[in-house]
Amino acid sequence: MNCCCKKSDLSLIKPVLDEYGDTDGSLITILQHAQEIYGYLPTDVLYCIAERIGVSPAKVMGVATFYSQFRLKPVGKYLIMLCQGTAC
Template identity: 75%
Template sequence: MSCCCENKSDLTLLADVLNEYKSVKGSLITILQHAQEIYGYLPEDVLRHIAEQTDIPVAKVLGVATFYTQFRFKPVGKYLIMLCQGTACHVNGSERIAAAIKEELGIEDGQTTDDGLFSIKHVACLGCCSLSPVMMINGDTYGNLTPDKAKQILRELKNEE
């Protein structure tokens, strides 16, 4: 990971979280999860701030943050599409859904549309295997997808904008 932003984040937003957890050992992941909830991702200055406040070397903070797929280091779109890559979804054609999303939005795993509206992330199983293939957008699950159905869902979200 390299320096990706010079923006100044509002670090005061994190004060409560740090107060609660900074002296509880083993809480780094929890703090990072809260930070990501607050900022949408983990900006460099926030990571440095967490390191300073928790007295954990910044190299270690980065090591932990980059280990887990949940953490992001770039802002994501308004709608985060999590496309399930579970076995059942694979067997039932999740690759075709990925292709349909690419056709509709022009983005692949890890990318965000230019208008900042959509990001897509392939995730390990969402646990809704009986509805496979499945995707989750901002917490809502959509199951039994077909390429057409997936496109339709995305278009509806676009139209809401």
């Protein structure tokens, strides 16, 4: 059995947390920046965000899983998105 658990470089998210970490309602903005940095939202980054902004990891995970824009797994080289809704 292979373990695919690798630690993310948390120093990459530190500037974002320094800029937005103390702002009310900044969770979605922080998650968007984290996803830009890592390409997805690694679990250890979500825990780091929760600790830094003073909310539970469950709340961070709840927001990350509620919005379809956030990815919890790495994606391939090319990302194809398809919308079949009327809003597209």
